[in-house]
Amino acid sequence: xxxxxxxxxxxxxxxxxxxxxxxxxxxxxxxxxxxxxxxxxxxxxxxxxxxxxxxxxxxxxxxxxxxxxxxxxxxxxxxxxxxxxxxxxxxxxxxxxxxxxxxxxxxxxxxxxxxxxxxxxxxxxxxxxxxxxxxxxxxxxxxxxxxxxxxxxxxxxxxxxxxxxxxxxxxxxxxxxxxxxxxxxxxxxxxxxxxxxxxxxxxxxxxxxxxxxxxxxxxxxxxxxxxxxxxxxxxxxxxxxxxxxxxxxxxxxxxxxxxxxxxxxxxxxxxxxxxxxxxxxxxxxxxxxxxxxxxxxxxxxxxxxxxxxxxxxxxxxxxxxxxxxxxxxxxxxxxxxx
Amino acid sequence: xxxxxxxxxxxxxxxxxxxxxxxxxxxxxxxxxxxxxxxxxxxxxxxxxxxxxxxxxxxxxxxxxxxxxxxxxxxxxxxxxxxxxxxxxxxxxxxxxxxxxxxxxxxxxxxxxxxxxxxxxxxxxxxxxxxxxxxxxxxxxxxxxxxxxxxxxxxxxxxxxxxxxxxxxxxxxxxxxxxxxxxxxxxxxxxxxxxxxxxxxxxxxxxxxxxxxxxxxxxxxxxxxxxxxxxxxxxxxxxxxxxxxxxxxxxxxxxxxxxxxxxxxxxxxxxxxxxxxxxxxxxxxxxxxxxxxxxxxxxxxxxxxxxxxxxxxxxxxxxxxxxxxxxxxxxxxxxxxx
DNA sequence: ATTGGCACTCAGGGCCGTCGAGTGCCACGG
DNA sequence: CCGTGGCACTCGACGGCCCTGAGTGCCAAT
Numbered sequence: 001x002x003x004x005x006x007x008x009x010x011x012x013x014x015x016x017x018x019x020x021x022x023x024x025x026x027x028x029x030x031x032x033x034x035x036x037x038x039x040x041x042x043x044x045x046x047x048x049x050x051x052x053x054x055x056x057x058x059x060x061x062x063x064x065x066x067x068x069x070x071x072x073x074x075x076x077x078x079x080x081x082x083x084x085x086x087x088x089x090x091x092x093x094x095x096x097x098x099x100x101x102x103x104x105x106x107x108x109x110x111x112x113x114x115x116x117x118x119x120x121x122x123x124x125x126x127x128x129x130x131x132x133x134x135x136x137x138x139x140x141x142x143x144x145x146x147x148x149x150x151x152x153x154x155x156x157x158x159x160x161x162x163x164x165x166x167x168x169x170x171x172x173x174x175x176x177x178x179x180x181x182x183x184x185x186x187x188x189x190x191x192x193x194x195x196x197x198x199x200x201x202x203x204x205x206x207x208x209x210x211x212x213x214x215x216x217x218x219x220x221x222x223x224x225x226x227x228x229x230x231x232x233x234x235x236x237x238x239x240x241x242x243x244x245x246x247x248x249x250x251x252x253x254x255x256x257x258x259x260x261x262x263x264x265x266x267x268x269x270x271x272x273x274x275x276x277x278x279x280x281x282x283x284x285x286x287x288x289x290x291x292x293x294x295x296x297x298x299x300x301x302x303x304x305x306x307x308x309x310x311x312x313x314x315x316x317x318x319x320x321x322x323x324x325x326x327x328x329x330x331x332x333x334x335x336x337x338x
Numbered sequence: 339x340x341x342x343x344x345x346x347x348x349x350x351x352x353x354x355x356x357x358x359x360x361x362x363x364x365x366x367x368x369x370x371x372x373x374x375x376x377x378x379x380x381x382x383x384x385x386x387x388x389x390x391x392x393x394x395x396x397x398x399x400x401x402x403x404x405x406x407x408x409x410x411x412x413x414x415x416x417x418x419x420x421x422x423x424x425x426x427x428x429x430x431x432x433x434x435x436x437x438x439x440x441x442x443x444x445x446x447x448x449x450x451x452x453x454x455x456x457x458x459x460x461x462x463x464x465x466x467x468x469x470x471x472x473x474x475x476x477x478x479x480x481x482x483x484x485x486x487x488x489x490x491x492x493x494x495x496x497x498x499x500x501x502x503x504x505x506x507x508x509x510x511x512x513x514x515x516x517x518x519x520x521x522x523x524x525x526x527x528x529x530x531x532x533x534x535x536x537x538x539x540x541x542x543x544x545x546x547x548x549x550x551x552x553x554x555x556x557x558x559x560x561x562x563x564x565x566x567x568x569x570x571x572x573x574x575x576x577x578x579x580x581x582x583x584x585x586x587x588x589x590x591x592x593x594x595x596x597x598x599x600x601x602x603x604x605x606x607x608x609x610x611x612x613x614x615x616x617x618x619x620x621x622x623x624x625x626x627x628x629x630x631x632x633x634x635x636x637x638x639x640x641x642x643x644x645x646x647x648x649x650x651x652x653x654x655x656x657x658x659x660x661x662x663x664x665x666x667x668x669x670x671x672x673x674x675x676x
Numbered sequence: 677a678t679t680g681g682c683a684c685t686c687a688g689g690g691c692c693g694t695c696g697a698g699t700g701c702c703a704c705g706g
Numbered sequence: 707c708c709g710t711g712g713c714a715c716t717c718g719a720c721g722g723c724c725c726t727g728a729g730t731g732c733c734a735a736t
């Protein structure tokens with residue numbers, strides 16, 4: 001009874017099931033894969049795998065289906081990422097190259113990934129928290145309103161309107177200059193001290209205004225809830241050979257809850273290859289028990305600035321999906337840096 | 339043979355079918371509605387309505403189902419908008435009141451409408467083309483790049499980066515001042531002349547820069563393709579008593595094509611009540627032959643600035659949907675104006 | 677440990693037969 | 707001329723029935 005062979009059987013089951021979407025039995029298994037043993041032997045191995053919780057039968061006298069645990073073992077130990085073909089790579093690069101601004105880059109990326117994986121693609125906008133500041137702009141609007149525009153090195157622009165008690169003073173130009181000197185190129189974590197020092201340079205009377213501006217900048221950068229997510233390929237959920245027992249409704253519902261998605265994306269720990277996989281019930285969300293998510297970070301050198309991922313049925317082609325997600329993330333990172 | 343009664347029969351058929359989702363026959367019809375005639379009579383009327391193309395039978399010996407033409411007649415002549423209950427109104431108002439910025443307003447509106455109609459809600463962002471400019475901001479990024487930020491009176495902010503041949507000159511502050519003087523409060527259509535006059539005020543050497551900036555502002559405002567659309571409630575497409583023969587896939591696909599959606603929304607002519615309805619095949623789009631759209635404009639006094647709508651199966655409760663769309667549009671307009 | 681053999685299980689598909697809602701048509705009466 | 711009751715006919719939906727075939731577990735043999 002070789003442990004080796006049992007794993008081989010599991011791999012065969014997963015691959016077969018992913019391809020055919022039908023429970024796979026011992027006979028067809030030995031026919032389609034070169035296992036070198038008889039169906040009876042495979043049956044024994046299957047019994048073992050079932051005891052161990054890697055596979056299950058939908059009903060007596062049916063073939064076996066991988067469980068979440070089975071898929072997990074498969075992606076952890078058995079699957080080898082298949083690199084994309086070089087025409088594919090070129091297509092990706094060309095497609096992303098044409099983007100005109102950040103919105104366009106993100107939009108193209110998410111469509112591209114959905115197209116490649118034939119699943120639902122999800123891209124998180126570059127996080128403000130981890131981005132460095134490029135520029136701050138203060139624009140007086142009327143007498144008592146001040147527009148604060150925040151521009152990050154990833155090209156993202158965020159704006160907030162401040163309602164002031166007192167009329168906007170003419171300290172604004174100086175404040176803009178000093179603010180920019182203090183924040184340029186810094187990240188949120190590195191902001192507090194230089195900003196505090198800066199306040200001291202202003203006369204007592206102007207301090208309230210200065211404080212409010214600083215406050216709104218910090219709040220905006222810290223505000224995790226403001227994270228935006230873009231999605232594409234939801235139609236793929238309804239593909240002909242649809243998976244998802246019953247309806248896709250709970251999945252669509254989960255996808256509309258951006259909060260849920262964000263949590264999922266950010267919580268996912270990455271394995272050594274830099275790609276995280278969450279399988280079925282590992283997603284702690286009722287609507288997603290039949291879904292798997294493959295995600296990775298992108299942007300920034302070293303530390304990722306946001307995440308990108310693909311969501312599909314647990315029965316997905318993990319190797320291909322992982323390859324696609326990785327590829328798009330890599331090109332995306334390159335584009336943003338350039 | 340009263341024409342009156344035939345219409346009454348059609349109304350009964352539509353109402354019954356919308357409620358039960360089942361082809362309606364003559365007997366059940368007279369049982370459920372007070373038509374005051376016998377089933378046989380209704381059958382004659384039905385035969386007429388079928389000849390006229392307002393209803394159809396899925397198969398011989400089944401009840402009748404309204405056709406697109408039937409629904410059309412229904413919404414045009416037979417349906418009376420039912421006003422929302424006042425608790426509903428208060429809830430809408432309270433919900434929208436809490437919004438903090440434009441994104442939030444739009445987001446809340448679309449979710450709200452999806453919730454009210456139990457369908458897919460769609461909101462077009464306030465159009466740049468029809469908005470008035472509030473402010474322009476020019477921010478030099480490094481030596482040869484210039485960020486142009488455009489802020490409209492609807493609170494929308496758009497940005498573009500210009501790559502320049504020559505280093506950014508110190509004419510930028512002056513350009514900013516003059517630009518703002520020239521454009522403030524104006525709409526796209528009213529821009530050309532003041533901008534042209536303004537160019538003359540600059541020395542020959544700076545003209546190329548000035549022209550490029552003007553160009554990018556005009557382009558951005560004119561660019562219809564940049565229109566953004568926000569959507570919510572796609573999960574409602576997969577509701578239990580699902581309509582849509584076969585799958586919802588084509589509908590999801592159509593919804594992902596923002597271009598298609600935009601065209602639909604803007605093309606729709608409004609009837610006297612200010613609400614436009616497109617039924618089934620009236621949407622010239624293969625994926626939407628089983629869908630109807632109810633839309634109206636919002637924002638701006640007099641002339642609408644963008645559109646909001648709800649999409650569902652042709653078999654929808656038109657009266658209720660129209661009421662909801664109208665209500666949300668009205669509150670949305672009020673919020674944006676305040 | 678592996679294998680062939682064997683008895684057993686069970687979902688799915690094809691094949692009626694019944695049921696009932698629904699239709700069209702026609703002849704009759706106000 | 708319109709509305710009505712009656713009647714013969716249609717046809718999809720539903721349920722029961724049987725058969726088939728893929729699949730299983732177990733056991734004795736190698």
